[in-house]
Amino acid sequence: MINTAHAIFHPEQFQGRGKTNRYFEGWYYKVVNAAETDAFAFIPGIAMDANGNQHAFIQVMDGIRRTATYHTFPASDFHPCKGKFEIALGDNLFTDSTLKLDLPGASGRLTFTVQTPWPNPWYSPGIMGPYTFVPFMECYHGILSMDHIINGALTIHGKTIDFTNGRGYMEKDWGQSFPSAYFWMQTNHFSVPGISLKASVANIPWLGSSFTGFIAGIWLHDRLIQFTTYNGTRLLRSFADSRHVQLVMDNKNYRLEILAHREAVTQLASPISGFMTGRIEESMTSRIEVCLIDKKTNTIILKDTGRNAGLEVAGEIKEITI
Numbered sequence: 001m002i003n004t005a006h007a008i009f010h011p012e013q014f015q016g017r018g019k020t021n022r023y024f025e026g027w028y029y030k031v032v033n034a035a036e037t038d039a040f041a042f043i044p045g046i047a048m049d050a051n052g053n054q055h056a057f058i059q060v061m062d063g064i065r066r067t068a069t070y071h072t073f074p075a076s077d078f079h080p081c082k083g084k085f086e087i088a089l090g091d092n093l094f095t096d097s098t099l100k101l102d103l104p105g106a107s108g109r110l111t112f113t114v115q116t117p118w119p120n121p122w123y124s125p126g127i128m129g130p131y132t133f134v135p136f137m138e139c140y141h142g143i144l145s146m147d148h149i150i151n152g153a154l155t156i157h158g159k160t161i162d163f164t165n166g167r168g169y170m171e172k173d174w175g176q177s178f179p180s181a182y183f184w185m186q187t188n189h190f191s192v193p194g195i196s197l198k199a200s201v202a203n204i205p206w207l208g209s210s211f212t213g214f215i216a217g218i219w220l221h222d223r224l225i226q227f228t229t230y231n232g233t234r235l236l237r238s239f240a241d242s243r244h245v246q247l248v249m250d251n252k253n254y255r256l257e258i259l260a261h262r263e264a265v266t267q268l269a270s271p272i273s274g275f276m277t278g279r280i281e282e283s284m285t286s287r288i289e290v291c292l293i294d295k296k297t298n299t300i301i302l303k304d305t306g307r308n309a310g311l312e313v314a315g316e317i318k319e320i321t322i
Contacts, residue, residue, distance in 0.1 A: 011126035011142030014080030015174045021052045024271035025174035034165040039063035039284045046078050049275035063284025066266045108154035118143035129230045144170035146219045147188040147196040181315035187306030194221040201238045203319040238322040257291040286311040
């Protein structure tokens with residue numbers, strides 16, 4: 001019980017102790033090299049179906065070439081460290097500062113410095129805020145780092161790629177299933193370093209009904225500006241067609257306007273009732289136009305376009321269209 005309570009206040013750590021069925025947990029490592037010619041996502045995790053069948057996995061997504069591979073492991077190979085974030089999976093290792101791969105077609109080691117974590121006060125752990133304490137949520141979410149610097153190299157299908165001075169992003173999900181409808185986007189490649197955007201809108205089941213939940217954050221050089229369901233923000237626009245995703249959020253201090261340009265996608269496995277039998281599609285080459293307005297001074301404090309953007313549009317999006 002003590003270990004479980006400690007983990008709640010550290011969303012980056014393994015949350016699934018004691019779970020035996022209908023449960024998944026996965027971490028998402030996005031890495032882009034300095035030349036922006038290579039972009040990958042590495043997704044380690046554990047999955048359990050309704051009957052208690054379990055396996056661990058590592059998905060490897062090549063965002064430029066739009067390919068993905070799914071490597072399975074016995075659940076007994078999945079070793080989360082107690083009291084800190086460290087996942088050993090076979091001969092692979094994942095922490096907040098290290099990614100070590102020993103897979104068919106992918107090997108090497110990367111390290112991460114100058115991480116930018118989402119704030120984690122005791123009363124509002126991580127990006128979920130007070131919803132962290134709700135025990136029946138379908139899916140929980142965490143941000144490990146909005147932006148950081150990469151060092152090291154990986155060998156992918158015989159080609160060695162130097163990621164030194166590249167940029168990375170880390171997040172995670174855990175629970176039973178991804179939402180029935182959602183938008184998700186992320187980019188930390190703007191015209192100058194030190195800016196990162198993450199935004200998502202989702203249909204959230206709630207006590208026999210549902211509501212549209214949303215979370216967005218802009219790291220702007222030395223501060224995080226948050227737009228969330230629980231901090232008084234209003235979602236004014238949430239829309240997607242075949243070419244774009246548009247989001248507009250507004251609170252007492254700021255207005256955030258987003259126009260994401262959809263690009264070609266790669267298919268990934270996703271959780272349904274704990275097992276990775278679903279399919280979602282993600283682009284890692286999208287562009288996201290961002291306009292951030294300070295309402296108190298009526299000035300635009302950010303107007304820029306993020307590149308190398310991750311973008312997902314999934315499910316019955318009419319459920320979250322505004």
